[in-house]
Amino acid sequence: MRVHPWRPLVALVLLAGCSADEPLLPSETFHWVPQPIAFAPPPPQWRREGDNGGGMLGVRFVLTGGGGQCIEIAAHRGIAERDRRDVIAKLIARRDSLGQNEFLREVSLARARTDANLSEREAEAARTINAALDRATSEYLQGRPGYVEAALYEALAAAHAYQPTLDDVRWTLRLRPEQMQEPDRWRIGRERDTTLAGYPAFAGDDTLITDERPLLYHEIIWVVNRCAFKATYQGTKDNLKTFHRVVASVRFPEQGDSAQAR
Amino acid sequence: MPRHDRPSAARRAVVILAVVLGCGPGTPKPTTLLVGHHRVVLTPPRGWEHLDHGREQLFREREAELEISLADLGPATQRGLELEIDAARAMWLSGHRKDAYERVRQLHGPTLAFAPDGARARFWSQWNEVAYLGDRADSATVARGFQSLLDGTRDLAPDSLEQMAAYVLQTTEDQPGREIAREERRTIHGATWIVVDTWSAVSHMDRRRIACVDDGGYLLALRMKRGAVERAGLVFEGLLQSVVAEPDTTRTL
Numbered sequence: 001m002r003v004h005p006w007r008p009l010v011a012l013v014l015l016a017g018c019s020a021d022e023p024l025l026p027s028e029t030f031h032w033v034p035q036p037i038a039f040a041p042p043p044p045q046w047r048r049e050g051d052n053g054g055g056m057l058g059v060r061f062v063l064t065g066g067g068g069q070c071i072e073i074a075a076h077r078g079i080a081e082r083d084r085r086d087v088i089a090k091l092i093a094r095r096d097s098l099g100q101n102e103f104l105r106e107v108s109l110a111r112a113r114t115d116a117n118l119s120e121r122e123a124e125a126a127r128t129i130n131a132a133l134d135r136a137t138s139e140y141l142q143g144r145p146g147y148v149e150a151a152l153y154e155a156l157a158a159a160h161a162y163q164p165t166l167d168d169v170r171w172t173l174r175l176r177p178e179q180m181q182e183p184d185r186w187r188i189g190r191e192r193d194t195t196l197a198g199y200p201a202f203a204g205d206d207t208l209i210t211d212e213r214p215l216l217y218h219e220i221i222w223v224v225n226r227c228a229f230k231a232t233y234q235g236t237k238d239n240l241k242t243f244h245r246v247v248a249s250v251r252f253p254e255q256g257d258s259a260q261a262r
Numbered sequence: 263m264p265r266h267d268r269p270s271a272a273r274r275a276v277v278i279l280a281v282v283l284g285c286g287p288g289t290p291k292p293t294t295l296l297v298g299h300h301r302v303v304l305t306p307p308r309g310w311e312h313l314d315h316g317r318e319q320l321f322r323e324r325e326a327e328l329e330i331s332l333a334d335l336g337p338a339t340q341r342g343l344e345l346e347i348d349a350a351r352a353m354w355l356s357g358h359r360k361d362a363y364e365r366v367r368q369l370h371g372p373t374l375a376f377a378p379d380g381a382r383a384r385f386w387s388q389w390n391e392v393a394y395l396g397d398r399a400d401s402a403t404v405a406r407g408f409q410s411l412l413d414g415t416r417d418l419a420p421d422s423l424e425q426m427a428a429y430v431l432q433t434t435e436d437q438p439g440r441e442i443a444r445e446e447r448r449t450i451h452g453a454t455w456i457v458v459d460t461w462s463a464v465s466h467m468d469r470r471r472i473a474c475v476d477d478g479g480y481l482l483a484l485r486m487k488r489g490a491v492e493r494a495g496l497v498f499e500g501l502l503q504s505v506v507a508e509p510d511t512t513r514t515l
Contacts, residue, residue, distance in 0.1 A: 028466050029465075030466070031441065031463060032462075032463070032464065048465055048466075048467055049465065050462060050465035050467065051464075051465075052464060056466060058464070059464065059465045059466070118440040
Protein backbone atom coordinates (compact mmCIF):
# COMPACT_ATOMS: atom_id res chain seq x y z
CA MET A 1 0.00 0.00 0.00
CA ARG A 2 1.34 3.46 -0.89
CA VAL A 3 1.54 5.92 2.00
CA HIS A 4 1.77 9.56 1.14
CA PRO A 5 5.03 10.98 2.58
CA TRP A 6 3.34 13.78 4.54
CA ARG A 7 0.57 11.64 6.11
CA PRO A 8 2.53 10.65 9.25
CA LEU A 9 3.49 14.30 9.69
CA VAL A 10 -0.16 15.39 9.54
CA ALA A 11 -1.08 12.68 12.05
CA LEU A 12 1.67 13.87 14.40
CA VAL A 13 0.56 17.50 14.13
CA LEU A 14 -3.07 16.51 14.80
CA LEU A 15 -2.02 14.40 17.77
CA ALA A 16 0.11 17.20 19.24
CA GLY A 17 -2.71 19.68 18.70
CA CYS A 18 -5.24 17.43 20.43
CA SER A 19 -3.10 16.59 23.46
CA ALA A 20 -4.19 19.60 25.53
CA ASP A 21 -7.84 18.67 25.03
CA GLU A 22 -7.40 14.95 25.47
CA PRO A 23 -9.75 13.73 28.20
CA LEU A 24 -8.36 13.33 31.68
CA LEU A 25 -8.31 9.87 33.23
CA PRO A 26 -11.19 8.83 35.53
CA SER A 27 -11.05 10.50 38.94
CA GLU A 28 -9.09 8.69 41.67
CA THR A 29 -9.16 9.20 45.43
CA PHE A 30 -5.84 9.33 47.30
CA HIS A 31 -5.43 8.85 51.05
CA TRP A 32 -1.98 10.30 51.75
CA VAL A 33 -3.18 12.02 54.93
CA PRO A 34 -6.42 11.72 56.96
CA GLN A 35 -8.22 14.07 54.55
CA PRO A 36 -8.60 12.31 51.17
CA ILE A 37 -8.19 14.17 47.89
CA ALA A 38 -9.76 13.15 44.57
CA PHE A 39 -8.81 14.34 41.12
CA ALA A 40 -8.71 13.21 37.53
CA PRO A 41 -5.10 12.46 36.51
CA PRO A 42 -3.78 13.87 33.20
CA PRO A 43 -3.81 11.69 30.03
CA PRO A 44 -1.45 8.69 29.81
CA GLN A 45 1.40 10.57 28.08
CA TRP A 46 1.96 12.15 31.51
CA ARG A 47 3.90 9.28 33.11
CA ARG A 48 3.03 8.71 36.75
CA GLU A 49 5.56 8.52 39.61
CA GLY A 50 5.11 8.30 43.36
CA ASP A 51 6.70 11.16 45.30
CA ASN A 52 7.76 10.94 48.93
CA GLY A 53 10.27 13.63 49.77
CA GLY A 54 10.67 16.94 51.54
CA GLY A 55 7.77 16.15 53.86
CA MET A 56 5.40 15.78 50.90
CA LEU A 57 3.65 12.58 49.89
CA GLY A 58 1.95 12.48 46.54
CA VAL A 59 2.10 11.74 42.88
CA ARG A 60 3.94 13.40 40.02
CA PHE A 61 2.96 13.20 36.35
CA VAL A 62 5.90 13.76 34.02
CA LEU A 63 5.18 14.57 30.38
CA THR A 64 6.90 11.97 28.20
CA GLY A 65 9.45 13.73 26.02
CA GLY A 66 8.46 17.03 27.61
CA GLY A 67 11.90 18.04 28.84
CA GLY A 68 11.06 18.20 32.54
CA GLN A 69 7.44 19.33 32.31
CA CYS A 70 5.39 17.91 35.14
CA ILE A 71 2.26 18.19 37.25
CA GLU A 72 2.44 17.23 40.90
CA ILE A 73 -0.26 16.89 43.52
CA ALA A 74 0.82 16.08 47.05
CA ALA A 75 -0.07 16.39 50.71
CA HIS A 76 2.23 17.62 53.47
CA ARG A 77 2.58 14.58 55.71
CA GLY A 78 4.49 16.44 58.42
CA ILE A 79 1.69 18.97 58.96
CA ALA A 80 -0.93 16.19 59.19
CA GLU A 81 1.23 14.34 61.72
CA ARG A 82 1.37 17.44 63.95
CA ASP A 83 -2.33 16.95 64.74
CA ARG A 84 -2.39 15.45 68.25
CA ARG A 85 -6.14 14.93 68.65
CA ASP A 86 -6.28 11.23 67.73
CA VAL A 87 -3.31 10.15 69.75
CA ILE A 88 -4.51 11.97 72.91
CA ALA A 89 -8.08 10.66 72.48
CA LYS A 90 -6.72 7.09 72.18
CA LEU A 91 -4.59 7.63 75.27
CA ILE A 92 -7.67 8.74 77.24
CA ALA A 93 -9.59 5.66 76.05
CA ARG A 94 -6.78 3.22 76.93
CA ARG A 95 -5.34 4.80 80.06
CA ASP A 96 -6.90 2.29 82.49
CA SER A 97 -5.55 -0.73 80.63
CA LEU A 98 -1.95 0.52 80.42
CA GLY A 99 0.83 -0.37 82.82
CA GLN A 100 2.96 2.44 84.25
CA ASN A 101 5.75 2.16 81.69
CA GLU A 102 3.29 1.93 78.81
CA PHE A 103 1.34 4.94 80.07
CA LEU A 104 4.45 7.10 80.43
CA ARG A 105 5.64 6.05 77.01
CA GLU A 106 2.26 6.82 75.41
CA VAL A 107 2.21 10.25 77.09
CA SER A 108 5.66 11.03 75.71
CA LEU A 109 4.51 9.99 72.21
CA ALA A 110 1.44 12.23 72.49
CA ARG A 111 3.52 15.37 73.03
CA ALA A 112 3.22 18.11 70.43
CA ARG A 113 6.23 19.18 68.39
CA THR A 114 7.77 22.46 69.45
CA ASP A 115 10.41 22.68 66.72
CA ALA A 116 9.87 24.36 63.34
CA ASN A 117 6.38 25.48 64.24
CA LEU A 118 4.14 26.69 61.44
CA SER A 119 3.17 29.83 63.36
CA GLU A 120 3.21 31.43 66.81
CA ARG A 121 -0.38 30.20 67.26
CA GLU A 122 0.74 26.62 66.69
CA ALA A 123 3.72 27.05 69.02
CA GLU A 124 1.38 28.34 71.75
CA ALA A 125 -1.01 25.39 71.24
CA ALA A 126 1.93 22.97 71.40
CA ARG A 127 3.15 24.49 74.69
CA THR A 128 -0.37 24.21 76.20
CA ILE A 129 -0.70 20.56 75.12
CA ASN A 130 2.71 19.62 76.50
CA ALA A 131 2.12 21.45 79.80
CA ALA A 132 -1.14 19.50 80.28
CA LEU A 133 0.61 16.21 79.43
CA ASP A 134 3.40 17.02 81.91
CA ARG A 135 0.73 17.57 84.56
CA ALA A 136 -0.93 14.24 83.62
CA THR A 137 2.42 12.47 84.13
CA SER A 138 3.03 14.15 87.45
CA GLU A 139 -0.49 13.33 88.74
CA TYR A 140 -0.13 9.75 87.51
CA LEU A 141 3.08 9.27 89.48
CA GLN A 142 1.38 10.70 92.56
CA GLY A 143 -1.47 8.20 92.13
CA ARG A 144 -4.26 10.70 91.48
CA PRO A 145 -6.25 9.23 88.53
CA GLY A 146 -8.97 11.90 88.63
CA TYR A 147 -6.41 14.66 88.05
CA VAL A 148 -4.72 12.56 85.34
CA GLU A 149 -8.00 12.41 83.45
CA ALA A 150 -8.61 16.15 83.83
CA ALA A 151 -5.11 16.94 82.53
CA LEU A 152 -5.51 14.62 79.54
CA TYR A 153 -8.84 16.22 78.63
CA GLU A 154 -7.17 19.62 78.91
CA ALA A 155 -4.49 18.48 76.45
CA LEU A 156 -7.19 17.19 74.11
CA ALA A 157 -9.07 20.50 74.27
CA ALA A 158 -5.87 22.40 73.41
CA ALA A 159 -5.26 20.07 70.46
CA HIS A 160 -8.81 20.68 69.22
CA ALA A 161 -8.51 24.43 69.64
CA TYR A 162 -5.68 24.85 67.14
CA GLN A 163 -6.43 24.49 63.46
CA PRO A 164 -3.77 25.39 60.85
CA THR A 165 -4.81 28.04 58.36
CA LEU A 166 -3.66 28.79 54.85
CA ASP A 167 -1.53 31.63 56.24
CA ASP A 168 0.12 29.21 58.70
CA VAL A 169 1.22 26.71 56.06
CA ARG A 170 2.04 29.12 53.23
CA TRP A 171 5.53 29.85 54.52
CA THR A 172 6.33 26.13 54.73
CA LEU A 173 4.91 25.09 51.37
CA ARG A 174 5.52 28.12 49.16
CA LEU A 175 8.41 28.23 46.70
CA ARG A 176 11.37 30.01 48.27
CA PRO A 177 14.13 30.53 45.70
CA GLU A 178 16.78 30.92 48.43
CA GLN A 179 16.11 27.31 49.44
CA MET A 180 16.55 25.96 45.93
CA GLN A 181 19.87 24.70 44.55
CA GLU A 182 20.19 27.53 42.05
CA PRO A 183 18.17 30.46 43.45
CA ASP A 184 18.87 32.68 40.44
CA ARG A 185 16.84 30.43 38.17
CA TRP A 186 13.56 31.21 39.97
CA ARG A 187 11.41 34.31 39.51
CA ILE A 188 8.56 34.92 41.93
CA GLY A 189 5.54 36.21 40.04
CA ARG A 190 1.92 36.93 40.81
CA GLU A 191 0.53 35.73 44.15
CA ARG A 192 -3.16 35.68 45.02
CA ASP A 193 -5.76 34.25 47.35
CA THR A 194 -8.60 32.45 45.63
CA THR A 195 -11.15 29.67 46.06
CA LEU A 196 -10.64 26.32 44.36
CA ALA A 197 -12.45 23.00 44.84
CA GLY A 198 -14.75 24.80 47.27
CA TYR A 199 -11.93 25.76 49.67
CA PRO A 200 -9.79 28.85 50.12
CA ALA A 201 -6.54 28.46 48.22
CA PHE A 202 -3.31 30.33 47.65
CA ALA A 203 -1.98 30.51 44.08
CA GLY A 204 1.46 31.59 42.90
CA ASP A 205 2.47 32.03 39.24
CA ASP A 206 6.26 31.94 39.07
CA THR A 207 8.90 31.20 36.44
CA LEU A 208 11.78 28.75 36.25
CA ILE A 209 14.62 29.75 33.92
CA THR A 210 16.17 26.62 32.41
CA ASP A 211 19.02 26.45 29.91
CA GLU A 212 16.63 25.58 27.09
CA ARG A 213 13.70 27.92 27.82
CA PRO A 214 11.81 29.56 30.64
CA LEU A 215 9.12 27.34 32.14
CA LEU A 216 6.00 28.35 34.03
CA TYR A 217 6.09 27.30 37.66
CA HIS A 218 2.64 27.50 39.23
CA GLU A 219 1.68 26.49 42.75
CA ILE A 220 -1.71 26.09 44.44
CA ILE A 221 -1.94 25.46 48.19
CA TRP A 222 -4.98 24.36 50.18
CA VAL A 223 -5.62 23.60 53.84
CA VAL A 224 -8.56 21.26 54.35
CA ASN A 225 -9.46 19.72 57.70
CA ARG A 226 -5.99 20.35 59.18
CA CYS A 227 -4.26 18.82 56.14
CA ALA A 228 -2.22 20.84 53.63
CA PHE A 229 -2.14 20.04 49.90
CA LYS A 230 -0.16 21.46 47.05
CA ALA A 231 -0.62 21.27 43.28
CA THR A 232 2.42 22.26 41.23
CA TYR A 233 2.86 22.79 37.52
CA GLN A 234 6.21 23.09 35.81
CA GLY A 235 5.95 23.43 32.04
CA THR A 236 5.18 25.40 28.96
CA LYS A 237 2.21 27.66 28.38
CA ASP A 238 0.79 25.10 25.91
CA ASN A 239 0.31 22.48 28.59
CA LEU A 240 -0.92 24.83 31.32
CA LYS A 241 -4.48 24.05 30.23
CA THR A 242 -4.00 20.40 31.22
CA PHE A 243 -2.87 21.52 34.70
CA HIS A 244 -5.91 23.78 35.02
CA ARG A 245 -8.21 20.91 34.05
CA VAL A 246 -6.59 18.62 36.63
CA VAL A 247 -6.97 21.33 39.30
CA ALA A 248 -10.60 21.90 38.28
CA SER A 249 -11.24 18.21 38.92
CA VAL A 250 -9.87 18.36 42.50
CA ARG A 251 -12.36 17.40 45.23
CA PHE A 252 -11.91 16.84 48.95
CA PRO A 253 -14.28 13.98 49.82
CA GLU A 254 -15.54 13.20 53.30
CA GLN A 255 -12.99 11.36 55.42
CA GLY A 256 -13.42 7.57 55.42
CA ASP A 257 -13.98 7.32 51.67
CA SER A 258 -14.23 3.96 49.87
CA ALA A 259 -10.58 2.91 49.39
CA GLN A 260 -8.98 1.36 52.43
CA ALA A 261 -5.49 2.22 53.47
CA ARG A 262 -3.60 -0.59 55.07
CA MET B 263 -1.39 -9.90 -0.54
CA PRO B 264 -4.87 -9.69 -2.11
CA ARG B 265 -7.37 -8.13 0.24
CA HIS B 266 -9.79 -11.11 0.30
CA ASP B 267 -7.03 -13.43 1.64
CA ARG B 268 -6.55 -11.43 4.82
CA PRO B 269 -8.23 -12.70 7.97
CA SER B 270 -10.83 -10.28 9.26
CA ALA B 271 -9.97 -8.13 12.27
CA ALA B 272 -12.56 -9.95 14.35
CA ARG B 273 -11.16 -13.34 13.35
CA ARG B 274 -7.62 -12.22 14.18
CA ALA B 275 -8.80 -10.92 17.54
CA VAL B 276 -10.41 -14.29 18.33
CA VAL B 277 -7.21 -16.14 17.42
CA ILE B 278 -5.07 -13.78 19.54
CA LEU B 279 -7.47 -14.11 22.48
CA ALA B 280 -7.50 -17.88 22.13
CA VAL B 281 -3.69 -18.00 22.11
CA VAL B 282 -3.41 -15.61 25.06
CA LEU B 283 -5.98 -17.52 27.09
CA GLY B 284 -4.26 -20.76 26.30
CA CYS B 285 -6.90 -22.24 24.02
CA GLY B 286 -4.72 -22.49 20.95
CA PRO B 287 -3.05 -25.58 19.56
CA GLY B 288 -0.87 -27.38 22.05
CA THR B 289 -2.88 -26.08 24.99
CA PRO B 290 -1.84 -27.62 28.30
CA LYS B 291 -4.43 -30.07 29.57
CA PRO B 292 -6.22 -29.58 32.88
CA THR B 293 -4.18 -31.03 35.71
CA THR B 294 -5.26 -32.26 39.11
CA LEU B 295 -3.16 -30.89 41.97
CA LEU B 296 -3.21 -31.29 45.71
CA VAL B 297 -2.84 -27.88 47.32
CA GLY B 298 -2.71 -28.61 51.03
CA HIS B 299 -6.26 -29.63 51.92
CA HIS B 300 -7.60 -28.88 48.46
CA ARG B 301 -7.93 -31.13 45.44
CA VAL B 302 -7.89 -28.74 42.51
CA VAL B 303 -8.23 -29.16 38.76
CA LEU B 304 -6.66 -26.31 36.78
CA THR B 305 -5.02 -25.47 33.50
CA PRO B 306 -1.45 -24.27 34.11
CA PRO B 307 -0.35 -21.25 32.07
CA ARG B 308 1.43 -22.32 28.90
CA GLY B 309 5.18 -21.83 28.93
CA TRP B 310 5.30 -21.12 32.66
CA GLU B 311 7.23 -23.20 35.12
CA HIS B 312 5.21 -25.04 37.75
CA LEU B 313 6.72 -25.69 41.17
CA ASP B 314 4.87 -27.99 43.54
CA HIS B 315 5.53 -26.95 47.16
CA GLY B 316 2.64 -28.93 48.60
CA ARG B 317 0.53 -26.29 50.32
CA GLU B 318 1.64 -23.77 47.73
CA GLN B 319 1.77 -24.22 43.97
CA LEU B 320 3.89 -21.66 42.18
CA PHE B 321 3.52 -20.73 38.53
CA ARG B 322 6.51 -18.78 37.35
CA GLU B 323 7.31 -17.18 34.03
CA ARG B 324 10.64 -18.47 32.69
CA GLU B 325 12.42 -15.18 33.38
CA ALA B 326 10.93 -15.32 36.91
CA GLU B 327 9.66 -11.75 36.67
CA LEU B 328 6.06 -12.88 37.03
CA GLU B 329 4.88 -15.33 39.65
CA ILE B 330 1.42 -16.49 40.68
CA SER B 331 0.78 -18.65 43.70
CA LEU B 332 -2.13 -20.93 44.52
CA ALA B 333 -1.99 -21.73 48.21
CA ASP B 334 -3.89 -23.33 51.04
CA LEU B 335 -3.94 -20.68 53.77
CA GLY B 336 -5.49 -22.90 56.41
CA PRO B 337 -8.89 -22.87 58.08
CA ALA B 338 -11.15 -20.27 56.48
CA THR B 339 -14.18 -20.60 58.73
CA GLN B 340 -15.41 -22.00 62.03
CA ARG B 341 -15.96 -25.29 60.18
CA GLY B 342 -12.34 -25.34 59.03
CA LEU B 343 -11.15 -24.70 62.58
CA GLU B 344 -13.31 -27.57 63.84
CA LEU B 345 -11.84 -29.86 61.16
CA GLU B 346 -8.32 -28.90 62.19
CA ILE B 347 -9.00 -29.41 65.90
CA ASP B 348 -10.67 -32.72 65.15
CA ALA B 349 -7.66 -33.81 63.08
CA ALA B 350 -5.32 -32.83 65.94
CA ARG B 351 -7.45 -34.80 68.39
CA ALA B 352 -7.35 -37.85 66.09
CA MET B 353 -3.55 -37.51 66.07
CA TRP B 354 -3.44 -37.45 69.84
CA LEU B 355 -5.75 -40.48 70.07
CA SER B 356 -3.41 -42.38 67.73
CA GLY B 357 -0.53 -41.73 70.14
CA HIS B 358 1.15 -38.74 68.44
CA ARG B 359 0.82 -36.32 71.31
CA LYS B 360 3.55 -33.86 70.32
CA ASP B 361 2.38 -33.70 66.69
CA ALA B 362 -1.14 -33.06 67.92
CA TYR B 363 0.02 -30.24 70.20
CA GLU B 364 1.98 -28.72 67.34
CA ARG B 365 -1.03 -28.85 65.05
CA VAL B 366 -3.09 -27.00 67.65
CA ARG B 367 -0.27 -24.50 68.16
CA GLN B 368 -0.30 -23.73 64.44
CA LEU B 369 -4.03 -23.00 64.25
CA HIS B 370 -4.53 -19.78 62.31
CA GLY B 371 -6.83 -18.21 59.77
CA PRO B 372 -9.25 -15.28 59.53
CA THR B 373 -11.62 -16.62 62.20
CA LEU B 374 -8.93 -16.43 64.85
CA ALA B 375 -7.04 -13.46 63.41
CA PHE B 376 -10.07 -11.14 63.44
CA ALA B 377 -11.73 -12.45 66.63
CA PRO B 378 -12.09 -9.89 69.43
CA ASP B 379 -9.40 -10.20 72.12
CA GLY B 380 -11.89 -11.55 74.66
CA ALA B 381 -13.23 -14.29 72.37
CA ARG B 382 -9.70 -15.32 71.42
CA ALA B 383 -8.64 -15.46 75.07
CA ARG B 384 -11.67 -17.66 75.93
CA PHE B 385 -10.88 -19.90 72.96
CA TRP B 386 -7.35 -20.61 74.21
CA SER B 387 -7.86 -20.42 78.00
CA GLN B 388 -8.34 -24.13 78.80
CA TRP B 389 -5.91 -25.33 76.15
CA ASN B 390 -3.21 -23.07 77.62
CA GLU B 391 -3.31 -25.19 80.77
CA VAL B 392 -2.85 -28.36 78.69
CA ALA B 393 0.08 -26.80 76.85
CA TYR B 394 1.59 -25.65 80.14
CA LEU B 395 1.41 -29.17 81.60
CA GLY B 396 2.84 -30.71 78.41
CA ASP B 397 3.67 -34.38 78.93
CA ARG B 398 2.39 -34.21 82.52
CA ALA B 399 -1.19 -33.57 81.37
CA ASP B 400 -3.39 -36.63 81.91
CA SER B 401 -5.70 -37.91 79.19
CA ALA B 402 -8.82 -36.46 80.78
CA THR B 403 -7.27 -32.98 80.87
CA VAL B 404 -6.14 -33.22 77.24
CA ALA B 405 -9.57 -34.46 76.14
CA ARG B 406 -11.21 -31.55 77.99
CA GLY B 407 -8.73 -29.21 76.30
CA PHE B 408 -9.71 -30.41 72.84
CA GLN B 409 -13.39 -30.19 73.71
CA SER B 410 -12.93 -26.62 74.97
CA LEU B 411 -11.30 -25.66 71.66
CA LEU B 412 -14.19 -27.17 69.72
CA ASP B 413 -16.70 -25.39 71.96
CA GLY B 414 -14.68 -22.18 71.64
CA THR B 415 -15.04 -22.08 67.85
CA ARG B 416 -18.78 -21.49 68.28
CA ASP B 417 -17.97 -18.33 70.24
CA LEU B 418 -16.02 -16.86 67.32
CA ALA B 419 -17.72 -14.52 64.86
CA PRO B 420 -18.98 -15.95 61.58
CA ASP B 421 -16.65 -15.41 58.67
CA SER B 422 -17.27 -13.37 55.54
CA LEU B 423 -15.51 -13.55 52.20
CA GLU B 424 -14.35 -9.95 52.73
CA GLN B 425 -12.75 -10.99 56.03
CA MET B 426 -11.01 -13.87 54.26
CA ALA B 427 -9.69 -11.50 51.59
CA ALA B 428 -8.39 -9.16 54.32
CA TYR B 429 -6.57 -12.14 55.85
CA VAL B 430 -5.07 -13.14 52.49
CA LEU B 431 -3.82 -9.56 51.99
CA GLN B 432 -2.41 -9.52 55.50
CA THR B 433 -0.46 -12.73 54.88
CA THR B 434 0.78 -11.64 51.47
CA GLU B 435 4.17 -10.03 51.70
CA ASP B 436 4.79 -6.43 50.75
CA GLN B 437 1.29 -5.28 51.68
CA PRO B 438 2.05 -2.29 53.95
CA GLY B 439 1.52 0.97 52.13
CA ARG B 440 -1.05 -0.56 49.82
CA GLU B 441 -4.79 -0.07 49.66
CA ILE B 442 -7.75 -1.79 48.09
CA ALA B 443 -8.53 -0.46 44.63
CA ARG B 444 -11.39 -2.81 43.76
CA GLU B 445 -13.23 -5.72 45.36
CA GLU B 446 -15.83 -7.96 43.75
CA ARG B 447 -17.47 -11.34 44.18
CA ARG B 448 -17.42 -13.75 41.25
CA THR B 449 -19.03 -17.12 40.74
CA ILE B 450 -16.65 -19.50 38.97
CA HIS B 451 -17.67 -23.12 38.36
CA GLY B 452 -20.35 -22.75 41.04
CA ALA B 453 -17.97 -21.44 43.73
CA THR B 454 -18.11 -17.86 45.03
CA TRP B 455 -14.69 -16.21 44.92
CA ILE B 456 -13.77 -12.76 46.08
CA VAL B 457 -11.32 -10.94 43.81
CA VAL B 458 -9.42 -7.97 45.21
CA ASP B 459 -7.09 -5.54 43.44
CA THR B 460 -4.64 -3.52 45.52
CA TRP B 461 -2.37 -0.67 44.48
CA SER B 462 0.24 1.62 45.97
CA ALA B 463 -1.50 4.04 48.33
CA VAL B 464 0.84 6.81 47.18
CA SER B 465 0.72 6.59 43.39
CA HIS B 466 -2.09 4.11 42.59
CA MET B 467 0.47 2.25 40.49
CA ASP B 468 1.67 -1.36 40.75
CA ARG B 469 -1.79 -2.91 40.75
CA ARG B 470 -1.82 -6.49 42.05
CA ARG B 471 -4.62 -9.03 42.40
CA ILE B 472 -5.62 -11.78 44.79
CA ALA B 473 -8.64 -14.07 44.75
CA CYS B 474 -9.83 -16.48 47.41
CA VAL B 475 -12.60 -18.95 48.12
CA ASP B 476 -13.87 -20.93 51.08
CA ASP B 477 -13.42 -24.51 49.91
CA GLY B 478 -15.04 -26.79 52.47
CA GLY B 479 -13.85 -24.72 55.42
CA TYR B 480 -10.30 -24.13 54.14
CA LEU B 481 -9.00 -21.02 52.44
CA LEU B 482 -7.78 -21.41 48.85
CA ALA B 483 -6.00 -18.28 47.62
CA LEU B 484 -4.66 -17.29 44.22
CA ARG B 485 -2.14 -14.44 44.56
CA MET B 486 0.06 -12.40 42.28
CA LYS B 487 3.39 -12.64 44.05
CA ARG B 488 5.56 -11.00 41.43
CA GLY B 489 4.47 -8.68 38.62
CA ALA B 490 1.56 -6.28 38.34
CA VAL B 491 -1.92 -6.69 36.80
CA GLU B 492 -0.78 -4.98 33.59
CA ARG B 493 1.61 -7.84 32.84
CA ALA B 494 0.32 -10.86 34.74
CA GLY B 495 -3.41 -10.04 34.71
CA LEU B 496 -4.40 -12.13 31.70
CA VAL B 497 -2.56 -15.21 32.95
CA PHE B 498 -4.02 -14.72 36.44
CA GLU B 499 -7.55 -14.51 35.00
CA GLY B 500 -6.98 -17.59 32.82
CA LEU B 501 -5.76 -19.54 35.83
CA LEU B 502 -8.61 -18.32 38.04
CA GLN B 503 -11.25 -19.24 35.46
CA SER B 504 -9.76 -22.73 35.16
CA VAL B 505 -9.66 -23.56 38.88
CA VAL B 506 -12.20 -26.17 39.95
CA ALA B 507 -11.98 -27.24 43.59
CA GLU B 508 -13.10 -30.85 43.73
CA PRO B 509 -14.74 -32.25 46.86
CA ASP B 510 -12.22 -33.97 49.11
CA THR B 511 -13.91 -37.13 50.29
CA THR B 512 -11.38 -37.62 53.10
CA ARG B 513 -12.71 -34.59 55.06
CA THR B 514 -15.17 -35.50 57.78
CA LEU B 515 -16.78 -33.80 60.69
